[in-house]
Amino acid sequence: MRILVAMSGGVDSSVVAGLLREQGHDVIGATLQLYDHGAATARRGACCAGQDIHDARRVADRLDIPHYVLDRESRFRDAVVQDFADSYARGETPIPCIRCNQTVKFHDLVGLARDLGAEAMATGHYVRRVEGPAGPELHRAADPQRDQSYFLFATTPEQLAFSRFPLGDYPDKAAVRAVAARLGLAVAEKPDSQDICFVPQGRYHDVVAKHRPDAAEAGEIVHLDGRVLGRHQGIARYTVGQGRGLGQASRDGAEPLYVTGVEAGTRRVVVGPRQALPRAVVEVGEMNWLVPPPATPLRCQVKLRAREMPRDAEVAWDAAAGLLRVTPAEVAIAAPGQACVLYDGDRVLGGGFMRRALGAVAAA
Ligand SMILES: Nc1ncnc2c1ncn2[C@@H]1O[C@H](COP(=O)(O)OP(=O)(O)OP(=O)(O)O)[C@@H](O)[C@H]1O
Incomplete structure (x- = not known):
């Protein structure tokens, strides 16, 4: 089938393109130009800058597939970087990678894929898409260290139906690098991307201060x-x-x-x-449901930050207000602006952004 691969120039998406090509698919590569660090473009691990576009093109040449580069810098600046600074200025702690997936990556690349007559889009994300009785489901990756389901909760059911994540079943990154080496891809040893792509050297408050001096x-x-x-x-x-x-x-x-x-x-x-620390009930907005929203309170697991395992909680959905109230079973730190993602075992049920902790109580 014709399939568009979202190529960041890193090892993961390069391997995805290589594997799909090897399987005989009609593969098209596409890279979004999101941010230009100027003098810092050679910085290792900047997922969307000049060197990475060059790397993606080299991989596409090696695989003998067409490769498109889309300039999305201004959209990325408005929807992701400005949103990042605005969120801090509201006293929150944002997660720009989720906004990028939501507003730029999936949105624009799925659109491009459809325009080019592709039947699906593949990325190098570590998540699994499982065919369930009621349609495709989003599941955690086999490798818990690499699982990126927390960052993909905002994928709509339609986007999920169109997407493929061939690395979700890989046991670890070493196995992925081995495939890159076998396929002769020059990026096989390229270091993993670090932190937030548009923030040089982790100095995020410089970025915030530039866009929202009041927050500084x-x-x-x-x-x-x-x-x-x-x-x-x-x-x-x-x-x-x-x-x-x-x-x-x-x-x-x-x-x-x-x-x-x-x-x-x-x-x-x-x-x-x-x-x-606020821990009683967390109010969550901008919910994206990947299952029919529950009509009555539901016991499930929730993840309130990227680097923690899902924990038990009860959630109650207020459809009229568009808000989810989450009551974690044990003390949980909820930082407004971070995501709250709901799981049933490995399956993602949906997620949203935490607005505030309600009724903070002192622990016994
Ligand atoms: N600038 C981009 N253009 C197109 N696709 C992208 C871009 N950045 C990321 N992606 C897609 O999103 C996936 C996950 O990106 P993420 O930044 O989390 O991982 P990564 O470490 O950069 O992955 P990779 O090893 O493929 O570079 C990538 O594997 C790729 O499919």
């Missing part, structure tokens, strides 16, 4: 009981649950303190003891 203005660090404990250099540096970077506000006597809230309006960072 100094303010007070205040204890929950009202005492001013210190000052900070911009709310964008703080996330609910954070215990580092608080300077003299990091302890109250012997007791370590954590960020319990970030107030955009007053530019205050609020800190308190661990047991004061």
